[in-house]
Amino acid sequence: MSDEERRDSLADQAAAWIPPWERPTPPKPEATETEPEPPADPDLGTGAPLEGPDRTKIDAAGESVGEPEAVPGAVEPARAAEDAVGGDARPGEPEGEGGASGVPGKRGRRRPTPEPEPAPVLDDAELRGALEAILLVVDQPVSELTLAQVLEQSPERIGPMLDEIAAGYTAAGHGFELRRAAGGWRLYTRPEYATYVERFVLEGQSVRLTQAALETLAVIAYKQPVTRSRISAIRGVNCDGVIRTLVSRGLVEECGTEADSGAFLYRTTTMFLEKLGLNSVDDLPPLAPFLPDDVEELADATR
Structure with a gap:
């Protein structure tokens, strides 16, 4: 064969060549009862089907055969996912913080908190x-x-x-x-x-209130809550200094403001009741026996 004919033959072979990955797979012949089993791979031992990690049967061709077998002690996928997210306690398990296994994260009914022991009754x-x-x-x-x-x-x-x-x-x-x-x-x-x-x-020191302080304190006790202007109007004199004295001694205190004028309101304190030995201001004696007979005439004259 000449060189020219050889080159044409090689060119035809190259054009007709098909890569292995593009070649069609030939159909497998159907297995018969008399067909011999494929030879065992010397590296894998006998020709028995292999088992995968999940106990799935694997034949010599590398394909799985049949359903996976249950492995003793293995956790089912659904149950494993439920345990991971913390499922409720299953029937038959004790209802606690961790179910039957006590694993944190599994939700269950909390055990009731023990009540404190009652205090002993004194005789x-x-x-x-x-x-x-x-x-x-x-x-x-x-x-x-x-x-x-x-x-x-x-x-x-x-x-x-x-x-x-x-x-x-x-x-x-x-x-x-x-x-x-x-x-x-x-x-x-x-x-x-x-x-x-x-x-x-x-020890010889006088701590008594002045007459003006006593009068102002009496007005506040019977008219409380009352403003400074109202106290001054009842007494007829300015009472700002006296009220400051009573507040500093803890006998009188502020208790808000009047809605109309915004003036401060004053009332007696707990110390006032304590010093007088009273339980409330309702225990103060009535004023009627101490009022003069011509009180109405005096009231009309001041108007």
Whole structure:
């Protein structure tokens, strides 16, 4: 064959050549019962089907055969996803924070919080002693509810016990007494011994209020809440300085403003009730017996 004929033959072969990846796959012959099994790969041992990681049968051609077998101890995909996001406790599992396994993240019913143990109930003698000890150190009247909370006892027991203590002090003739004042209870010296107490406390110093201060305090006590202009109109003189004195001593305090004029309103304080030994302003004596007979004529004259 000449060189020219050889070149034409090679060109025809190159033009007719098809890459392997573009060649059509020949159909596989159907397997028959008499068809011999494919030879075993010497590197893989016998010709038995292989098993994948999920226990799926794999034949020699690399294709899976049949359904995956269940592996003991393996977690189902659906259950694994439920555990990952925290599913509810399943039937048969204890209902706790972590289900049967106690794994955090699995939602379940929380166990009820144990209730605190109730406080022991004090007998009458111990309750009486505890109340007396507290009343000796208080610097202002203390309410029955506060005493009940401190002692962790029922409020229904505190009031009767305080009444019993007060009656016992009076019957024994002590120089002090227990009485209600400013909405609470406190120990006070008896009025018949006031001169001795005053001599001990004051030591010759006069701390009494002036006549103007007493009059202004009386107007506020009976007319509260009241403005400065109203107090000055009742007394007939300017009361700004006197009111400042009463406020500095803690007997009077501001309690808002008047809606129409915006002026400050004044009222008596808890200290005022405590100093006078009153439980509320309703216990103030009536003014009628102290008014003059011609009060109406005086009122008409001032108009």
